[in-house]
Amino acid sequence: MEYLYWNKDVELFSREEIERIQYKRLRSMVKYCCDNVRLYNERFKKAGLNPEDIKSVKDVTKIPFTFKDDLRENYPFKMFAKPLEEIVRLHASSGTSGSPTVVGYTRNDIETWTELMARTITCPGGHRGDILQNAYGYGLFTGGLGFHYGGERIGAAVIPISGGNTSLQIKLMKDFGSTILTCTPSYSLYIAEYAKQEGVDIEKEIKLRLGIFGAEPSSETLRSKIENSLNIDAFDIYGLSEIYGPGVSVECPEKNGLHVWEDQILPEVIDKETREPVSPGEKGILLFTPLTKEGVPLLRYITNDIASLNYEKCNCNRKMVRMSKVTGRADDMLIVRGVNVYPSQIEHVLMGIPGVGENYQIVVDRDILDTLTVRVEVTQEKFSDRIKDLENFQRMIEERLFEALRVKVKIELVAPGEIPRSMGKAKRVIDLRKENI
Ligand SMILES: [Zn+2]
Numbered sequence: 026m027e028y029l030y031w032n033k034d035v036e037l038f039s040r041e042e043i044e045r046i047q048y049k050r051l052r053s054m055v056k057y058c059c060d061n062v063r064l065y066n067e068r069f070k071k072a073g074l075n076p077e078d079i080k081s082v083k084d085v086t087k088i089p090f091t092f093k094d095d096l097r098e099n100y101p102f103k104m105f106a107k108p109l110e111e112i113v114r115l116h117a118s119s120g121t122s123g124s125p126t127v128v129g130y131t132r133n134d135i136e137t138w139t140e141l142m143a144r145t146i147t148c149p150g151g152h153r154g155d156i157l158q159n160a161y162g163y164g165l166f167t168g169g170l171g172f173h174y175g176g177e178r179i180g181a182a183v184i185p186i187s188g189g190n191t192s193l194q195i196k197l198m199k200d201f202g203s204t205i206l207t208c209t210p211s212y213s214l215y216i217a218e219y220a221k222q223e224g225v226d227i228e229k230e231i232k233l234r235l236g237i238f239g240a241e242p243s244s245e246t247l248r249s250k251i252e253n254s255l256n257i258d259a260f261d262i263y264g265l266s267e268i269y270g271p272g273v274s275v276e277c278p279e280k281n282g283l284h285v286w287e288d289q290i291l292p293e294v295i296d297k298e299t300r301e302p303v304s305p306g307e308k309g310i311l312l313f314t315p316l317t318k319e320g321v322p323l324l325r326y327i328t329n330d331i332a333s334l335n336y337e338k339c340n341c342n343r344k345m346v347r348m349s350k351v352t353g354r355a356d357d358m359l360i361v362r363g364v365n366v367y368p369s370q371i372e373h374v375l376m377g378i379p380g381v382g383e384n385y386q387i388v389v390d391r392d393i394l395d396t397l398t399v400r401v402e403v404t405q406e407k408f409s410d411r412i413k414d415l416e417n418f419q420r421m422i423e424e425r426l427f428e429a430l431r432v433k434v435k436i437e438l439v440a441p442g443e444i445p446r447s448m449g450k451a452k453r454v455i456d457l458r459k460e461n462i
Pocket of ligand 1: 063278340
């Protein structure tokens with residue numbers, strides 16, 4: 026097997042070299058956070074902790090956690106460690122319940138992120154001369170621009186087509202001879218399906234060789250489905266906007282876990298209940314501490330993603346730890362077409378609408394793309410309305426939910442008491458995708 030490296034010196038660091046640089050960077054990062062971010066200054070004081078108390082990488086466990094809510098509560102700029110004059114980019118995650126989380130990047134942050142993305146595209150096999158069709162969304166979401174900068178850095182020709190417009194995707198794929206496709210796994214399947222319907226001979230007319238997919242959970246079954254339908258090699262990536270965006274980790278050609286770029290990002294896994302570190306190989310909640318981030322530095326940021334870390338040797342010779350695919354969420358967040366959806370947001374919208382009864386049920390399924398259906402019980406009074414009024418009522422709820430979630434939702438109105446209950450409680454979320462992929 027052939028292994029490519031963007032920054033061979035760093036990517037092939039020994040464990041000792043990785044830990045040496047992590048310690049050096051962690052120590053300055055902790056001091057930087059305490060000096061420049063009020064939240065950290067106060068938390069360290071409260072914990073009776075000084076930056077000097079961090080005497081090894083293992084001491085990271087002494088540092089208090091950072092939660093997504095910290096970012097929300099400090100909306101928009103109170104977690105920034107640099108004045109706005111030094112910020113050159115602002116991204117924000119899709120607003121869940123309440124404020125979105127905002128991330129500001131300094132020029133150095135963009136440079137670091139670009140370096141990580143260059144490694145991330147090279148590691149599965151991307152290189153100069155590739156034609157990279159970037160079908161991740163451009164905009165506040167970090168996927169599009171992350172791949173864009175990384176692709177340009179390695180010398181690929183980047184097509185900034187963004188998501189959607191599938192017939193144009195296929196036309197350019199054929200006419201430009203795209204060799205790499207980057208998007209969510211479900212969208213890649215949708216493209217394949219669409220091409221088939223249009224009568225495109227994928228093997229003859231499409232030159233794609235590589236797919237780099239992320240922003241949604243995926244399985245080995247889904248991977249082989251994509252590989253077969255597009256005739257490519259498919260790789261998983263992982264990232265989140267709070268930690269730059271895509272480019273936190275990626276699979277190498279061994280496809281045996283995702284190498285985390287540990288010289289820049291320190292990963293940990295803690296137990297869901299006790300919040301103590303778990304042993305290597307054991308599942309728990311993933312945390313990250315970016316080690317040189319300037320704009321919005323974060324210490325021990327809790328992702329709520331469930332995964333494990335594997336320090337065993339990899340054939341590609343990288344000693345950087347491999348994280349497993351994310352197997353779930355510690356909270357109840359759903360990822361629908363790459364967008365984060367919290368059942369609590371749906372509840373919040375429903376409960377504000379007169380005529381909505383006491384129970385609802387969220388059903389997520391996948392029919393090539395994810396579908397989100399909410400079954401809503403109406404009140405007895407509403408239930409006796411004319412059919413036409415009920416149809417309008419249904420459409421109004423769909424619009425309100427779309428406004429709140431930015432994802433299309435199908436509403437099914439049902440009679441009071443129709444949603445089955447066990448022990449008096451209705452099952453709120455049914456995710457059928459796991460069974461179907
Ligand atoms: Zn490897």
